[in-house]
Amino acid sequence: MTARGISKLNHRCQTGAHPHADRGLDCYSTPPVAVEALLRVETPPTYIWEPAAGHGPIVTVLREAGHRVVASDVMHYTFELDFECDFLAMTKAPAGTEMILTNPPYPRASEFAAHALTLCPHVIMLCRLGFLESRRRAKILDGGALSAVHVFIERLPMMHRDGWTGRRASSAIPFAWYVFDRNHQGPAIIDRISWRDAETELAP
Secondary structure, eight states: OOHHHHHHHHHHHTOOOOOHHHHTTTOBOOOHHHHHHHHHHOOOOSEEEETTOTTSHHHHHHHHTTOEEEEEESSOOSSOOSEEOOGGGOSSOOTTOOEEEEOOOGGGHHHHHHHHHHHOSEEEEEEEGGGGOOGGGHHHHHSSOEEEEEEESSOOBOOOBTTOOSOOOBOSSOEEEEEEETTOOSOOEEEEEOSSOHHHHTOO
16 A cells, blocks of 8 residues: 555544654643543542643643632643643642642553652543553553543543644544552453434433
8 A cells, every 4th residue: 555545544444643743742632522431420629730731722621610820831732831840840839739640642642650659649541442452561550550541432522632734534443531549459441432412412
C-alpha cells in the first residue's frame, strides 16, 4: 500500500496515528461530557489540581460543579492558568490538593500516573482503554493503587489535538477514566459508563 493509501486508511479509521512532529505537546481537549459522566460515578473532593489543563474543559466542568481547581500546564494555550509548570518536574502539589484529576499527554501517561501518586494519594486520569496493556505499566496498574476503571460504552466526541483543522469526528479510540488511590486494597472495579445524559444511558 502506498503512503497516500495508508494516510487515507488511518483517516477513515481514526487511528490517531498522527506523526510525532505534528503532535507537539499532545494536547487533546477533553470533551466536557466526559467529565460530567465521571461526576455521575465518582465524588471528587473539593480541592483538585489539573496539571495538564490545556484549554480548560476539565477545570471548567469541575468548577461549575463547585470544586476548587488549580489549573496548570507546561505552556499557556487559551485558558487562564494559575501557573505554568512541567508537572513531571514538580516536587509537591499546590497547598490543599486532595486529588489530581487530568487527561495527561498519552505518551507520558504512565509517568504522569506514577508521579501524581507521589504527590497526592488520590488520582483520576482519562486515558485510552489500551492503557491497560503493556508489561511496562505493571507497577502502576498491578501495584494495588488502581481502584476503578470506568470504561465509556461509546466513543467520546471530538478528541482532536490542539491545532487540528481537519474533519471533526468522534474518536475511534475507546477511553476510560482510571481511578487511583494509594490506600486502596483489593482488585480494581471495572464498570461501563456513558457520556450521554442519564435518560439515554440505559438505552441499548
